[in-house]
Amino acid sequence: MTAPSTTCTAAIASTKLQLEHINARLQNFSPQEIIEWAITTIPNLYQTTAFGLTGLATIDMVSKMPSKVTLGKAHPIDLIFVDTLYHFDETLALVDNLKAKYPPANIHIYKPDGCESRRDFEKVYGENMWETAENLYDYLVKVEPAHRAYKELNVAAVLTGRRRSQGGARGDLAIIEIEEETGTIKINPLANWSFQQVKDYVDQNDVPYNSLLDKGYRSVGDFHSTQPVKEGEDERAGRWKGKNKTECGIHASSRFAQYIAVKKMNATGTVFDKLSL
Numbered sequence: 001m002t003a004p005s006t007t008c009t010a011a012i013a014s015t016k017l018q019l020e021h022i023n024a025r026l027q028n029f030s031p032q033e034i035i036e037w038a039i040t041t042i043p044n045l046y047q048t049t050a051f052g053l054t055g056l057a058t059i060d061m062v063s064k065m066p067s068k069v070t071l072g073k074a075h076p077i078d079l080i081f082v083d084t085l086y087h088f089d090e091t092l093a094l095v096d097n098l099k100a101k102y103p104p105a106n107i108h109i110y111k112p113d114g115c116e117s118r119r120d121f122e123k124v125y126g127e128n129m130w131e132t133a134e135n136l137y138d139y140l141v142k143v144e145p146a147h148r149a150y151k152e153l154n155v156a157a158v159l160t161g162r163r164r165s166q167g168g169a170r171g172d173l174a175i176i177e178i179e180e181e182t183g184t185i186k187i188n189p190l191a192n193w194s195f196q197q198v199k200d201y202v203d204q205n206d207v208p209y210n211s212l213l214d215k216g217y218r219s220v221g222d223f224h225s226t227q228p229v230k231e232g233e234d235e236r237a238g239r240w241k242g243k244n245k246t247e248c249g250i251h252a253s254s255r256f257a258q259y260i261a262v263k264k265m266n267a268t269g270t271v272f273d274k275l276s277l
Contacts, residue, residue, distance in 0.1 A: 019176060026175045027192075032061050034175060034189040035159065036069050039076055042185065044156035046108075048080045048146065050087075051094050052219060053198050053209060054161035054190050060207045061189075062159075063102050074104035077159065080149045083111045084141040085118045086130075086222040090212050097208040108153065110145040130224055141222075150182050157185035165194045166219070 026034055035058070038045055047062070049055035062077050070076040081095065095107065115121040121141070122129075129137040149155065164173045177186040190198060195218065202209055212220050216228030 019174075019178065023174050023176050031058070031189040031193065032065075034187065035061055036065060038157065038159065038187050038189070039065065039069055042157045042187075044154055045077055045159070046080050046153065046155050046157070047077050047159040048082075048149075049161060050081065050221065051091060051098065051210065052161050053195070053202055053213065054163055054193070056098075056207050056209055057198050057201045057205075058159055058161060058189060059098065059102060059105065060201075060205050063105070075102060075106070078106040078108060078153075080108050080110065080146070080153070080155075080158070082142055082145045082149070083109050084222055085111060085115065085121050086141065086224060088210075088212060088220060088223045088226070090210050091220060094208060094210050101208050108149060110149045112141050113144060113148065128224075130222070147182055150184055155184060157187060159187050159189060161190070162188045163190055163193055163195075163198070 026037065029037065039062075047055070047058060049059070059079070063075055065076065083092075098105070099107070112121055115124070125137075125140065126132070129140075150158075162173055173188055173191050175188050175191050177188070178184070179186055201207070210217070210220050217226065218229050220226055
């Protein structure tokens, strides 16, 4: 593959026309070629992942990038994992399996601000917050930790595990996007792949995966809002079943403008003392 010549982060974000041009070029690239392009083009590149199947395939692809691309680094892209404190035990066990499989991969774990455990979180915000204040819950456990990671790690761009075949708002997903709230470049290298293509890759390359997938789950999030899917249902049908919702918030953070504004205004105090839970 011949990567585009020197394209800096500012150039990618500068105009919609440039973004459309880059997306048109990358549309026919393989996932590996998109990852190679990202590594050789964009500085301060990370991967955000909750260790879903697509993210796992991406981790494996990154680990197999040729040395000429990675400049000799065994795993050139660090991972960002947002631990909501409500993940399944199987998800947390998978993290340990991945560390054993890909020891050079550096995983940065971010949790809700000021909380190390579920008990810490519930002391402040109460139990079952995902039912009583759903949007604020999503912001506290997912969006704020992700934004904090971007800031502390000086992240310019992230690889994500989103695909068009996941349906919902992802049906017309671009390969390259710009997040308005943070200016972060989001790259979706497997945007064109189906669930089966991803699963085949994982199986053929002996990539560790969440054991819940063998129990009927396809997309795994927090334990309180994730169910197995039935035959013929969309891949993400088991997430927030019965609700008009397809995104947790990390990839739809415009929903949380009020919380982001209060966070900025109230940086030295309790973040949400001006908001009603």
